[in-house]
Amino acid sequence: xxxxxxxxxxxxxxxxxxxxxNCTYTATGYPSLFWYVQYPGEGLQLLLKATKADDKGxxxxxxxxxxxxxxxxxxxxxxxxxxxxxxxxxxLTPMYSxxxxxxxxxxxxxxxxxxx
Amino acid sequence: xxEVTQTPSHQVTQMGQEVILRCVPISNHLYFYWYRQILGQxxxxxxxxxxxxxxxxxxxxxxxxxxxxxxxSNFTLKIRSTKLEDSAMYFCASSEGAVTSxxxxxxxxxxxxxxxx
Numbered sequence: 163x164x165x166x167x168x169x170x171x172x173x174x175x176x177x178x179x180x181x182x183x184n185c186t187y188t189a190t191g192y193p194s195l196f197w198y199v200q201y202p203g204e205g206l207q208l209l210l211k212a213t214k215a216d217d218k219g220x221x222x223x224x225x226x227x228x229x230x231x232x233x234x235x236x237x238x239x240x241x242x243x244x245x246x247x248x249x250x251x252x253x254l255t256p257m258y259s260x261x262x263x264x265x266x267x268x269x270x271x272x273x274x275x276x277x278x
Numbered sequence: 279x280x281e282v283t284q285t286p287s288h289q290v291t292q293m294g295q296e297v298i299l300r301c302v303p304i305s306n307h308l309y310f311y312w313y314r315q316i317l318g319q320x321x322x323x324x325x326x327x328x329x330x331x332x333x334x335x336x337x338x339x340x341x342x343x344x345x346x347x348x349x350x351s352n353f354t355l356k357i358r359s360t361k362l363e364d365s366a367m368y369f370c371a372s373s374e375g376a377v378t379s380x381x382x383x384x385x386x387x388x389x390x391x392x393x394x395x
Contacts, residue, residue, distance in 0.1 A: 194382065205282075205369060206321070206386040251321060255382065264334055265311055265323025266384060 164189040168252045168269035175242055176277050183237040183272045185226075185252035193254040195219075195228055195235040196266065200249045209237075209250070247276045280304045282387035284370050290393045291360055299355045299390045301370030310353045311371040311384060312345065314338070321369065327353065328376075360394045367391050 168185045175181060187193065197209040197219070210219030215230035224239045235252060252269040283302045291297050303310050312324040325335040327345055344356045353372075357364055368391075371384040 198386075205388040206371075208383055208385075211383070253321075265313070265326055265336070266321075267323065268321040270320040 164193065164254060164256060164267045166252050166254055166267055166269035168250075168272055170270070171249075171273035172275050173272060174275045174277065177244055178241045179276075181237070181239040181242045181246075181274070183250055183252075183274070185235045185237065185269060187233050187235065187252075187254050189233075189254055189256060189267075191256070192230065193256050195226070196253045196255075197224070197226055197235070197237050198251040198253055198268075200251065200271070202248070206251065242274075242276050244276045244278050247274055249273050282370055282372055282385050284368075284387040284390050286390060287388065288391045288393070290395065293362060293394055294359050297357050297360055297392065299357075299368050299370075299392070301353045301355075301387055302351050303353055303370065303372030304374075304385055305351070307372035307374050307385075309333070309373045309376065309384075310345075310347070311373075312355045313369045313371065313386075314366040315369065315389075316363075316366045324355075357392075360392075362394050365392055365394045 165188045194213045196211045198206040199209045200206050210221045212219040212228035215228055218227045226235050226237045249271045251271045253266040255264050255266055285300045310327040313321050315321045323336050325339045325345055326333040342358045346354050367389045369389045370387045373384045375382055
């Protein structure tokens with residue numbers, strides 16, 4: 163079945179550092195790929211998405227490029243802030259579903275801690 | 279901005295009791311989902327619901343679980359006889375369109391933390 167693997171945390175960085183959180187996936191065909199963020203005490207919020215190969219999703223300074231050849235969707239940000247401290251989840255949905263309402267397959271999440 | 283809401287935010291129950299977790303999806307959304315997150319683990323898909331029936335379910339969603347849309351606004355998850363291992367955060371989500379459509383984004387509620395003693 164489909165699966166998502168992302169780097170284990172916690173990842174601790176200083177403010178203004180460069181961030182990369184790795185994500186690779188296993189799925190048939192061309193799934194849609196997502197990054198969700200979970201701030202402390204809150205639910206999951208969609209951060210960015212990409213629906214086909216070579217698409218780049220971006221939001222709030224974060225970006226990720228859908229790489230079919232390496233089955234990856236790494237999250238990057240050039241200069242992190244303390245407010246970026248959260249848990250980040252990589253996720254996918256299949257390219258095709260007979261039912262249409264398929265659930266997301268999530269990675270285990272990466273806890274990011276940004277120190278001032 | 280419309281959002282998914284869930285009640286209660288925290289539910290404590292005794293093992294063997296029935297619990298009902300409630301969700302109000304975004305009003306024009308047609309697809310509904312439940313997920314759970316056991317503490318420290320990844321978010322897991324439980325079930326999806328469309329057109330008043332289950333569309334897909336995972337192996338976690340056994341006979342102890344059921345879902346219902348009792349009226350035009352609520353979407354509920356019932357656990358018939360809770361077990362210790364049901365302790366988790368349960369998230370409801372909704373989407374306007376199917377997973378293969380351009381309107382596939384799933385919007386999540388804040389979650390209900392279920393503690394089974």
